Amino acid sequence: MLLAEQALNGLQYGMMLFLMAAGLTLVFGVMGLINLAHGSLYMTGAFACAAVAAATGSFWLGLVASLAAAAAAGALVEVAVIRRLYARDHLDQVLATFALILIFSEGARWLFGSFPLYLKLPPSLSGAVVLPGGLHYPLFRLVIIGFGAAVAVGLWWLITRTRLGIRIRAGEADREMIGALGVDIARLYTIVFALGAALAGFAGALVGSIQSVQVGMGEPVLILAFVVVVIGGIGSIKGAFVGALLVGMTDTLGKALLPGLLSQVVEASSAKTVGASLASVLIYVLMAVVLIMRPQGLFGARG
Amino acid sequence: MKLKRLLICGVAAVALAGAAQAEGVKVGMITTLSGGGAGLGVDTRDGFLLALKNAGDAAKQVELVIEDDQQKPDVAVQIADKMIQSEQVDVLTGIVWSNLAMAVVPAAVAQGKFYLSTNAAPSQLAGAGCNPKYFSVSYQNDNLHEAAGAYATDAGIGKMFIMAPNYPAGQDSLSGFKRYYKGEVANEVYTQVGQTDYAAEIAQIRNSDADAVFFFLPGGMGIAFMKQYAESGVGKPVIGPAFSFSQDILPAVGDAALGVRNTAQWSHDLDNPANKAFVESFQAEYGRLPSLYAAQAYDTANLLLSAVAKADVADADAFRAALTEADFPSVRGKFSFGPNQHPIQDYYVREVVKEGDVLTNKIIGPAMTDHGDAYAEQCKM
Amino acid sequence: MGELLNRDAIINLVIFALLVAVALGAHLAGDGFTVTLATKAAIFGLAGVGLNLALGYGGLISFGHAAFFGIGGYVTGILASHASSGMPVVTLPFTIMGSNEMLGIWPVAMLAGGVAALAIGALSLRTSGVYFIMVTLAFAQMLYYFAISWSRYGGEDGLSFYVRNTFPGLNTFAPIQYFAICAVLLALALVFTAVVTQSRFGLALQAARQNSQRAVAVGIRPYAIRLTAFVLSGMIVGLAGSLYADLNRFVSPAMLSWHMSGEIMVFVILGGVGRLCGPVAGAAIYILLEHVLGGISDYWQALLGLLLLGIVLFAPGGLIGIVTRRGRHA
Incomplete structure (x- = not known):
């Protein structure tokens, strides 16, 4: 029973990471851009949701606002800054987006203050439900799993079945060619960037409502999303999905099981802290193993 | 203008008559x-x-x-x-x-x-x-945790689930709690510093036979835990030091904090x-x-x-x-x-309540009186 | 071309001389704190010089150099704390005692930084491009989390050792004397970098950066060359970490955080990538900005962000790049 609940937790955590990693991997894949400020877009979504929910009293409007605000911020940043970076090397991209983090974080602090914001679930989404087998589980975590799955299906549909998707795939394959085919690349890039930003902002709003909405909340998640992308393979939505679930499961089950396992081997008091320390580096070990086996990631294109 | 360097009052070399003979x-x-x-x-x-x-x-x-x-x-x-x-x-x-x-x-x-x-x-x-x-x-850093342990003992709680981040202050916190808690510790869990998702820990709480939960999770960690705990429907009573229920944090935790007992040496x-x-x-x-x-x-x-x-x-x-x-x-x-120049003072149990629309703390009773700290003996001055 | 090289050499000398002049001037004026700031600039400059070897000359965009910086710092902190407690650091398989001699600590710090760079580099260099950036970042982050939970040496609280380590014949606690130590090490690192980059190894490294395939065709093995550069880079940054620990008499996981990696990178970029003295100028400017902007507003990091953005977008050669370009047109 405990294991089943922990597995659900891992699944939910993985879905949240997927929302973050999907945008990152799309932007990598299509534009070849490394975006450190992805975590700032996540934060933007959370702050927008909290602010709008507080002003209107509606969590749903807040969610819509998180999508809109993050997409708008993404589009704005793309047009003003990111666009100039596509032709540059990764170093410039890292630096410029690192600068964007500083600007976003201090800007949010200036607008909203240093104290964490309040964001609460509506009654219809809060509380626990009883699952088959008698397991009590928070409803909202199931909702996050549902949203994650829906986004995964939606992205799959978008990329394989729509015109925009064809262009995105073409852009991944050969950047010059789609320009020659008369596709407005500038617009395509803005749309892709805004789409990734919206997903990050959406994740921020979902997570913000069960965690805390505060400046700097995006940075730890960003690094986990990097790990996911490295494991899954750059540019692969499928890879992001599998990688996110792997990381989510490894982290959750590691934290839940390692201290207990270890206490059977060594004496109890140090087992707790050592086990917790080991659990915290487990996902990086996972990443190292994947890199040794497949340097291009599980679903990455060769080279 | 230098916002960060507020020079409040320049010291005039004039000694104020009767006020003090001391220099500034x-x-x-x-x-x-x-x-x-x-x-x-x-x-x-x-x-x-x-x-x-x-x-x-x-x-x-x-x-x-x-x-x-x-x-x-x-x-x-x-x-x-x-x-x-x-x-x-x-x-x-x-x-x-x-x-x-x-x-x-x-x-x-x-x-x-x-x-x-x-x-x-x-x-x-x-x-x-x-x-x-x-x-x-x-x-002294351990004090609020000690007061929580004393309160849990007084309240007759038989089994506790205790939890803190895996860093020195967290380890001190749990040992401080255990110093004054006379019941049984059902489980002792160390979380990651900066962790914001507590689903795994909440599952462990749900599956343990503890009667109540003690946690020390400062800042955003505490906000996240309280919100998720309230959502989980576990419902075991929660005790903590005042840090996670301080006035700066309560608005962000929201109603999830209502009814939580926390220990402090001060309350408004x-x-x-x-x-x-x-x-x-x-x-x-x-x-x-x-x-x-x-x-x-x-x-x-x-x-x-x-x-x-x-x-x-x-x-x-x-x-x-x-x-x-x-x-x-x-x-x-x-x-x-006290002899090590740390306070000897009273500690109180507070409960999170709503006054009008504002969440705040209300004292419900003493936890420890004239309490010093566990380290004073080792201090040789 | 020859004239340009000369100009670069002059600029390098001027930058270094300026740093020394600021420290000396402040010392004569009795302003110990400005000497400390100049020392910080020299140390950060040294870290930047180390990163520059991998990043500027080798084209290896490491976002994880805080790992080596922190390792150098922790080696120093651990040895110093054991020296004051008298307990050995390890007893098995052989006994290692603590030390408070800088001359004894530096080689250990560099060795530890180099070994870590060997391990991280051996894995990370299997990848390239964006992967490399993210993988180095993730490995540094792994060490960061490990340090936070490593309660034996203070965990998140960090480790204080109260008294600066000693150097024969000098009073390291006097700001100007400690500055002298750091400045000499910085100068040595600059000379070392200049020699290495002009050597056969250095030319091979730069060839591998510019065109990996052609380099292979002329018999260069990019992986081995890059790994060597990465290890050398890690050693220099480890030394900088050791000096930084001694400056503050304190180490903490913050030295391993990804903000630190970002800052070291910023020093290199501010000054100009692949320029010998670029990182020194960058570090000095960064510290100057921190103090000037920090006095203007609590939100100074946003201003720093804007400035950085401006440099990346409009002055890709860094600040030295601006100077030399003007020089060339004139």
């Missing part, structure tokens, strides 16, 4: 005014400034320099070096975080400066590492004249309820003023003696220093 004192405040933890530093600064303002003319003896440590230990060390080497301050104060205090305090007192702690009070500085020039005006509804005056003037000045950090800084400033009125800071022994007397109206009511 230069105080350097190092606290967190930018970045994620800025809220705590802002309250520390505001509480300290308010005490100086309320003191009127007496505050003319105090020249205050404030700098932002960005919650980074290396920055705090450099500011301390600057305040000591270039600005020649007599007293340092204001650090919120234990790790920053450990970086700054030992070197500062070794160079002959006084340090008055407005918050952080790690065990290393209370026991063998105590120092005649170091005073904690807040508590503590019934004494000094506290009434403090809470009223704080609200009038800043338009919000004061937090624990503001109260501690307010007391620190008043302690400093009481010593300045009695002794010249240049005469370190006399100044130290004046500080040791703790002759100031504390917002905590009773307040005195």
Whole structure:
């Protein structure tokens, strides 16, 4: 029973990471851009949701606002800054987006203050439900799993079945060619960037409502999303999905099981802290193993 | 304009007739005014400034320099070096975080400066590492956890699930709790520092046979845990130290915090004249309820003023003696220093309630009276 | 071309001389704190010089150099704390005692930085491009989390050792003397970098950066060359970490955080990538900005962000790039 609940937790955590990693991997894949400020877009979504929910009293409007605000911020940043970076090397991209983090974080602090914001679930989404087998589980975590799955299906549909998707795939394959085919690349890039930003902002709003909405909340998640992308393979939505679930499961089950396992081997008091320390580096070990086996990631294109 | 360096009052070399024979004192405040933890530093600064303002003319003896440590230990060390080497301050104060205090305090007192702690009070500085020039005006770090353990014992809770982040303050927290908890610890869990998802731990709580949960998760970690715990429907009672239910954090936790018992040495509804005056003037000045950090800084400033009125800071022994007397109206009511210059004071159990629309704490009873700390014996001064 | 090289050499000398002049001037004026700031600039400059070897000359965009910086720092902190407690650091398989001699600590710090760079580099260099950036970042982050939970050496609280380590014949606690130590080490690192980059190895490294395939065709093995550069880079940064620990008499996981990696990178970029003295100028400017902007507003990091953005977008050669370009047109 405990294991089943922990597995659900891992699944939910993985879905949240997927929302973050999907945008990152799309932007990598299509534009070849490394975006450190992805975590700032996540934060933007959370702050927008909290602010709008507080002003209107509606969590749903807040969610819509998180999508809109993050997409708008993404589009704005793309047009003003990111666009100039596509032709540059990764170093410039890292630096410029690192600068964007500083600007976003201090800007949010200036607008909203240093104290964490309040964001609460509506009654219809809060509380626990009883699952088959008698397991009590928070409803909202199931909702996050549902949203994650829906986004995964939606992205799959978008990329394989729509015109925009064809262009995105073409852009991944050969950047010059789609320009020659008369596709407005500038617009395509803005749309892709805004789409990734919206997903990050959406994740921020979902997570913000069960965690805390505060400046700097995006940075730890960003690094986990990097790990996911490295494991899954750059540019692969499928890879992001599998990688996110792997990381989510490894982290959750590691934290839940390692201290207990270890206490059977060594004496109890140090087992707790050592086990917790080991659990915290487990996902990086996972990443190292994947890199040794497949340097291009599980679903990455060769080279 | 330099926002970050507020020079409050220039020291005139004129001794005020009858007020004091002492010269002025230069105080350097190092606290967190930018970045994620800025809220705590802002309250520390505001509480300290308010005490100086309320003191009127007496505050003319105090020249205050404030700098932002960005919650980074290396920055705090450099500011301390600057305040000591270039600005020649007599007293340092204001650090919120234990790790920053450990970086700054030992070197500062070794160079002959006084340090008055407005918050952080790690065990290393209370026991063998105590120092005649170091005073904690807040508590010793273990105290609130000890009070929670004592409360859990008094409340007759048989089995507890206890949880803290895997870092020194977290480990101290759980050992502090266990020091005064006489029941059985059902499970002891260390979480990651900065962790924001507690689903795995909540599942363990649900599946344990504990009757209640004790947790120490400062800042955003506590907010996240409380919200997720409320959603989980587990429903076992929760006890914690005041940090996760302080006035600065409660609005972000929301109704999930309602009914939680937490321990502190101060509360805004503590019934004494000094506290009434403090809470009223704080609200009038800043338009919000004061937090624990503001109260501690307010007391620190008043302690400093009481010593300045009695002794010249240049005469370190006399100044130290004046500080040791703790002759100031504390917002905590009773307040005195133990042999290691950490407080001996009462601790209370508070419950989170709603007053109108505002979440706040209400005292429901004492947890410990005239309590010192576990390290005083190891202190040889 | 020859004239340009000369100009670069002059600029390098001027930058270094300026740093020394600021420290000396402040010392004569009795301003100990400015000497400390100049020392910080020299140390950060040294870290930047180390990163520049991998990043500027080798084209290896490491976002994880805080790992080596922190390791150097922790080696120093651990040895110093054991020296004051008298307890050995390890007893098995052989006994290692603590030390408070800088001359003894530096080689250990460099060795530890180099070994870590060997391990991280051996894995990370299997990847390239964006992967490399993220993988180095993730490995540094792994060490960061490990340090936080490693309670034996203070965990998140960090480790204080109160007294600066000693150097024969000098009083390291005097700001100007400690500055002298750091400045000499910085100068040595600059000379070392200049020699290495002009050597056969250095030319091969730069060839591998510019065109990996052609380099292979002329018999260069990019992986081995890059790994060597990465290890050398890690050693220099480890030394900088050791000096930084001694400057503050304190180490903490913050030295391993990804903000630190970002800052070291910023020093290199501010000054100009692949320029010998670029990182020194960058570090000095960064520290100057921190103090000037920090005095203007609590939100100074946003201003720093804007400035950085401006440099990346409009002055890709860094600040030295601006100077030399003007020089060339004139």
